[in-house]
Amino acid sequence: MSAPTLTPGGRRREKIDELAARAGTLSAGTGGESLLRSAVRRLRRDPVAITGAVIVLVFLVVAVLAPWLAPRDPFAQTLLSEVRQGSIPGAREGFPLGVDQLGRDVLSRLVYGSRQSLVIGVVSTVLGAAVGMLLGILAGGLGGRVDTVVMRFVDILLSIPGLLMAISVSVLLGANQLSLMIAIAVTQVPVFARLLRGSMLVQRDSDYALAARALGVKRRTIVLGHVLPNSLSPVIVQATLSLATAIIEAAALSFLGLGDPDISRPEWGAMLASAQAVLSVRPELAVYPALCIIVVALGFTLLGESLREALDPKFRR
Amino acid sequence: MNPLTTPVLEVEDLRVRFQRRGEPATLAVDGVSFSVAPGETVGLVGESGCGKSVTSLATMGLLPSRGVQVDGSVRLDGRELLGAGDRTLRKLRGKDMAMVFQDPLSSLNPTVTVGLQVTEVLAQHRGLKGEAAKAEAVDLLDRVGIPDPRRRLGEYPHQLSGGMRQRALIAMALACSPRLLIADEPTTALDVTIQAQILELLRDLVQGSGTALVMITHDLGVVAGLCDRVHVMYAGRIIETAERRDLFARPRHPYTGGLLNSVPRLDSGRGTPLTPIRGSARDTIPWAQGCAFAPRCDSAEDDCLVEVSGSEVDLVTEPGGRELRCRHPLTPAVPTTSPLTPGATS
Numbered sequence: 001m002s003a004p005t006l007t008p009g010g011r012r013r014e015k016i017d018e019l020a021a022r023a024g025t026l027s028a029g030t031g032g033e034s035l036l037r038s039a040v041r042r043l044r045r046d047p048v049a050i051t052g053a054v055i056v057l058v059f060l061v062v063a064v065l066a067p068w069l070a071p072r073d074p075f076a077q078t079l080l081s082e083v084r085q086g087s088i089p090g091a092r093e094g095f096p097l098g099v100d101q102l103g104r105d106v107l108s109r110l111v112y113g114s115r116q117s118l119v120i121g122v123v124s125t126v127l128g129a130a131v132g133m134l135l136g137i138l139a140g141g142l143g144g145r146v147d148t149v150v151m152r153f154v155d156i157l158l159s160i161p162g163l164l165m166a167i168s169v170s171v172l173l174g175a176n177q178l179s180l181m182i183a184i185a186v187t188q189v190p191v192f193a194r195l196l197r198g199s200m201l202v203q204r205d206s207d208y209a210l211a212a213r214a215l216g217v218k219r220r221t222i223v224l225g226h227v228l229p230n231s232l233s234p235v236i237v238q239a240t241l242s243l244a245t246a247i248i249e250a251a252a253l254s255f256l257g258l259g260d261p262d263i264s265r266p267e268w269g270a271m272l273a274s275a276q277a278v279l280s281v282r283p284e285l286a287v288y289p290a291l292c293i294i295v296v297a298l299g300f301t302l303l304g305e306s307l308r309e310a311l312d313p314k315f316r317r
Numbered sequence: 318m319n320p321l322t323t324p325v326l327e328v329e330d331l332r333v334r335f336q337r338r339g340e341p342a343t344l345a346v347d348g349v350s351f352s353v354a355p356g357e358t359v360g361l362v363g364e365s366g367c368g369k370s371v372t373s374l375a376t377m378g379l380l381p382s383r384g385v386q387v388d389g390s391v392r393l394d395g396r397e398l399l400g401a402g403d404r405t406l407r408k409l410r411g412k413d414m415a416m417v418f419q420d421p422l423s424s425l426n427p428t429v430t431v432g433l434q435v436t437e438v439l440a441q442h443r444g445l446k447g448e449a450a451k452a453e454a455v456d457l458l459d460r461v462g463i464p465d466p467r468r469r470l471g472e473y474p475h476q477l478s479g480g481m482r483q484r485a486l487i488a489m490a491l492a493c494s495p496r497l498l499i500a501d502e503p504t505t506a507l508d509v510t511i512q513a514q515i516l517e518l519l520r521d522l523v524q525g526s527g528t529a530l531v532m533i534t535h536d537l538g539v540v541a542g543l544c545d546r547v548h549v550m551y552a553g554r555i556i557e558t559a560e561r562r563d564l565f566a567r568p569r570h571p572y573t574g575g576l577l578n579s580v581p582r583l584d585s586g587r588g589t590p591l592t593p594i595r596g597s598a599r600d601t602i603p604w605a606q607g608c609a610f611a612p613r614c615d616s617a618e619d620d621c622l623v624e625v626s627g628s629e630v631d632l633v634t635e636p637g638g639r640e641l642r643c644r645h646p647l648t649p650a651v652p653t654t655s656p657l658t659p660g661a662t663s
Contacts, residue, residue: 207423214377214418215438215489216411225437229428 039310049306055299062111063118070108071096074266077103088282100271100285101278109266110292116260116267117296120181120250125242127185132192133235139193140200140231141223151197154190162187166249170258177260184249188242195238199231206230233311240304244297251293268293323395324352325496325529326376326414331389333368333375338384345371347553347604348389353497353529358520360532360544360561362576366598368553369533373499376531377416378406394496412442414497415490420506421482425474431458431485432470438492457488461518480511484518491522498523501533516542537580541565546638549573552601552609555632558640569639569646571616604629608643616645 043049062069071094072078080103082089091098097106139150157165166183173179203209204227212222253259254269268289275285333346346368353359361369374380375387378398391398393414398406410416418424426434435457436450445453451470458466461484474482483503490498500519504512520543523530532544540547540561547564549557549572557570568574575594596613603609607622608630620626621644632642635650 207418207420208426210379211416211418211424211486212426212437213379214410214416215441216407216409217437217441218407221437221441226426226429230426 039307042310043306046306046310048302049310052299052302052304052306055295056303059114059296059299060118063114066111066115070105070111072105072108074104074108074112075264076105078105079103086281088278088285090282090284097288098282098284100274101282106271106285106288109271110268110288112266113268113271113289113292114296116265117247117250117293120177120184121243121246124181124184124246124250125188125239127181128188128242128246129192129235129239131185132189133196135189135193136196136200137223137228140197140204141227143204147197150193154193157186158190158194162245163249163252166253167256167258170253175258175261177262177265180250180253180259183253183258184246187249188246191238191242192235195234196231199234200227203227203230234308237304237308237311240300240307244300244304247300248293248297251289324354325394326353326531327390327392327395328352328372328376329390329392331372331375331391332387333371333380334386334388336384336386342386345553346375349548349550349553349555351548351555351558353531355496355527355529356524357546358523358530358532358544360534360540360547361550362534362537362540362547363550364535364598367550369535369550370501372550373416373501373531373533376499377410377414379416408442411438411490411495412493413495414499415493415495417483417486417490417498417500417503419502421479421486422474422506424486425482427474430471430473431477435470435485435489435492438489442493453492454488457492458485461485461488461491461522462514463488479507480514483507483511483515487515487518487522491528494526495528497529497531499531499533502535503532504534504536504539512539513542519543537565537576549576552598552604554604554609554642555640556610556642558638560638563639567648569641569648569650570610570643571614571645571647572610574647575613616647618645620644 043053079089079095079099083099083101083103088101089095089099095105095107097110099105100109135150135154139147139154160168165187169183169186170179173182200223204223206227209222209226212226217226250259251267251269251272254267255273257273259267259270271289272286272293275282275289279286329350331346331349332344335343335345349368349372351359351361361372363369371380376391376398378401380387387399389399393409398409401409425431432451432454435454436445439445439450439453443453454470455466458469463469463481463484469477469481469485474485477485483506487503498519503519504515507515516539519530519532522528530543532539534540544561547559547561548555549564549570551572557564557568557573559569564573565577568577572594575592578592579594581591594613595615600612601609602612602622605623607624608614608617611617611621614621621630623629626644630642630644632640634640639650
């Protein structure tokens, strides 16, 4: 009896509550919301961002918790006795993705391999971004001759294809994990330098920079305290996208045999390379690490792209 | 000389030339001279591109060094600013001379809280740090009429309203009680009610403090409400100077008259059509060839051209402090004892 009168009333209430809630978030938003917080708020409404974030999160958890998540010892050659010329045992109870030609559990090796990708990706991106940003600040902040010299140097770096550069550097430094990371970092430097310089040049001509100058604020304070923070959002986006590139490049270098020679650290690129030898017998062995690389790179790319939108003032409000 | 009447700012024969590679130089400011006494408010009026903003930037030493040539003399309390070193100028800016810009949102750094931006000035020029700087910032914001200043300090520029942003900028400009304040169209980006409030605030802050105020505007309403003396600029030169009431009551240059006729007045009847000035600011001739306004002027005659008269149209000082650069003014000069001329401003 009372149901039909309640329902529309209830619906109206819902609407009011919804409006009130929205007004609530708005007023909460005006009460001290930084750019970062409003970016996070927009990210949470974006399905692409959520997909990317979930992939990245899963990747992080797997990498950190690898020893507890891996079902087996990634080095134990448990099924070596069953490996023959032209025949590798497939998936079975206890080995959901099968074993490689040395009889080691593939799933466990993939889980451990994520650690390598994470470490190399993060360290090389941080290294590349730090050096690149330093060059960018020098060029964009000081301008003039410094700008010309730094940017010509960056142009030279940029004119060498990334992988070629990475190969040369890692050959030069010798094959070990650190030189691999430095090699990848070197290829990241010019991108960050250019990006930050361009963005700082725009901000240097802004009204607030002029206003700060009119108040007699020191140039160093203007560049580091006003221009730099406003120039950072493209760099943050680029760093996320660069993580994807770094992971791919790390895999590529290992695939080419320039990776970490330490076999106690399984690596996706190296797994891909060794799977090549048995491609006709067990093609899956190449597919699994390749898939891991693709999905993780995709995750970082999706997250980076939606971060770009969230931080872009044109999409704001 | 009486030290009280020593001008705070003296600009003499200021010339600003913009030189871009492969292009003829542009003379944006062409021999501008004016002075501002302590506590006086002087208006620089003119349409876009007449050189009023460039004049203010040149005064503050804020023009880029490349491709710009500044000549003449700019003196702050008798001290020459043109040619002064970067370090010297930086110490003067914000302390002895300050500036308020047109767009209050873009003049504030969006990524830094208002409090940090205000205290930055205090740290730079007055060496205030920490709690002392914060207390002073609260006091400053309070003085410019920002309610709940302590909370506002922690907020970002986009969280303030337009009027409040401009108030915050004025607070920053006045943080060190400068001798000279240049306001470059401070009310253009604000709506009318806020405009009135900001102008009133500027008047209150400047009066009594002895700060000289240069008001740059294209809005004659602003001039009417605030300025003691007005310089009208056209094509980089001053064409008419008068006391405020004198200018409004009896404009003598046809350009000034045209400006007054092209804005609505409260005392004109409803439906009275406005009379715009013919053409645009591009329809000008170089001053070296004659009066730059001649192509748009209804009173222009042949002797406005150098070709005919043999001499440039000069800025003539008349008794009573009026200056005029015109051969065919709208009204003849009158004796200074005219009831329309206000007494000297204190």
